[in-house]
Amino acid sequence: MNSDQQQKPPEDKATEQPLEKWLNNLTLPRALALVIAAAGVLVLVGFSQYWNSENRKYDIARPGQATENKALDVTVTEEDIATPVDPAAVNDKLQFLEDEKAVLDSLNKLEVDNLSDQNLRLTPSQRPSM
Amino acid sequence: MMKQYTRITLAVLLPCAVIAVVPAVRAQQTPAVTESDLRRMCTQAQGYLQTTVRSRDIRTRVDRLQAYQYISKRLDTFIRRLERHEQPRAEEMRKLTASLDRSIEDFKRHYEQYDVSRDRLAGLRNCQQQPAEFSKHLQRTRENLATVEKDTKIIDDLLAKDLPRELRQLRQELVAVEEGADDE
Numbered sequence: 468m469n470s471d472q473q474q475k476p477p478e479d480k481a482t483e484q485p486l487e488k489w490l491n492n493l494t495l496p497r498a499l500a501l502v503i504a505a506a507g508v509l510v511l512v513g514f515s516q517y518w519n520s521e522n523r524k525y526d527i528a529r530p531g532q533a534t535e536n537k538a539l540d541v542t543v544t545e546e547d548i549a550t551p552v553d554p555a556a557v558n559d560k561l562q563f564l565e566d567e568k569a570v571l572d573s574l575n576k577l578e579v580d581n582l583s584d585q586n587l588r589l590t591p592s593q594r595p596s597m
Numbered sequence: 598m599m600k601q602y603t604r605i606t607l608a609v610l611l612p613c614a615v616i617a618v619v620p621a622v623r624a625q626q627t628p629a630v631t632e633s634d635l636r637r638m639c640t641q642a643q644g645y646l647q648t649t650v651r652s653r654d655i656r657t658r659v660d661r662l663q664a665y666q667y668i669s670k671r672l673d674t675f676i677r678r679l680e681r682h683e684q685p686r687a688e689e690m691r692k693l694t695a696s697l698d699r700s701i702e703d704f705k706r707h708y709e710q711y712d713v714s715r716d717r718l719a720g721l722r723n724c725q726q727q728p729a730e731f732s733k734h735l736q737r738t739r740e741n742l743a744t745v746e747k748d749t750k751i752i753d754d755l756l757a758k759d760l761p762r763e764l765r766q767l768r769q770e771l772v773a774v775e776e777g778a779d780d781e
Contacts, residue, residue: 548678548681551682552682557771564757564764571661571753579743581650582739
């Protein structure tokens with residue numbers, strides 16, 4: 468009786484959808500492999516998003532870890548210092564300093580006013596003016 | 598007679614009104630933080646420090662330090678060119694970039710001190726029960742931040758004033774050398 472109950476009637480098997488059929492035939496090892504593969508895909512997607520993110524540069528390197536920041540990847544070649552400096556090179560350097568200073572000025576400042584009573588919301592609410 | 602009394606009254610009352618009003622107006626513009634304010638608001642301030650201030654400081658520190666180090670490396674290459682070809686002002690430029698590198702190290706060190714004190718302030722437990730302790734930590738954090746601010750000012754002056762001045766003098770000397778060579 469039980470085995471009859473457990474077996475599906477032939478007409479049900481015929482109308483079984485492919486997905487349903489596949490799921491019914493799924494064994495435990497296959498299911499585990501599937502879950503692990505899905506997890507791996509998620510990790511890859513997440514990691515590639517992180518790798519391509521602009522915010523990656525905010526990661527602080529651990530001690531002993533070489534920095535991979537491209538901005539600091541300035542290697543001096545023999546070509547760079549082969550020729551003497553001329554007035555045009557000095558002009559370039561002056562322009563370089565001006566451009567970098569402009570970038571620095573556009574950044575947030577680390578100043579004491581950032582921790583003023585007003586900015587830290589320590590001041591009482593403004594009383595109505597006279 | 599009445600007009601005279603009116604004038605005298607106005608002459609006396611107006612200054613008194615100004616003297617009475619100005620301190621009150623000034624007091625409204627910069628209200629002093631009392632102990633009860635600290636008790637009420639310290640937790641909110643800590644939340645603000647832990648979230649907004651901390652993340653902004655990290656970004657600022659990373660961006661600034663990257664820029665400083667990049668500038669320093671590029672200048673170093675330039676000075677090595679001067680030194681390799683025994684050109685004028687190499688020694689003066691080297692001294693300035695050495696000063697720049699020292700200032701960058703000071704910035705890093707002082708920022709870390711500020712970072713620790715800010716986190717300590719933000720993590721102070723039961724600040725409502727110990728407003729004096731909170732105030733003390735806040736003062737120390739502000740002092741550390743003032744030191745960092747001073748470091749960035751020193752670096753900014755080096756980049757905006759001292760180094761360009763030295764470069765302009767170098768340019769003058771190089772032009773003079775070129776003109777001397779042309780004359781020959």
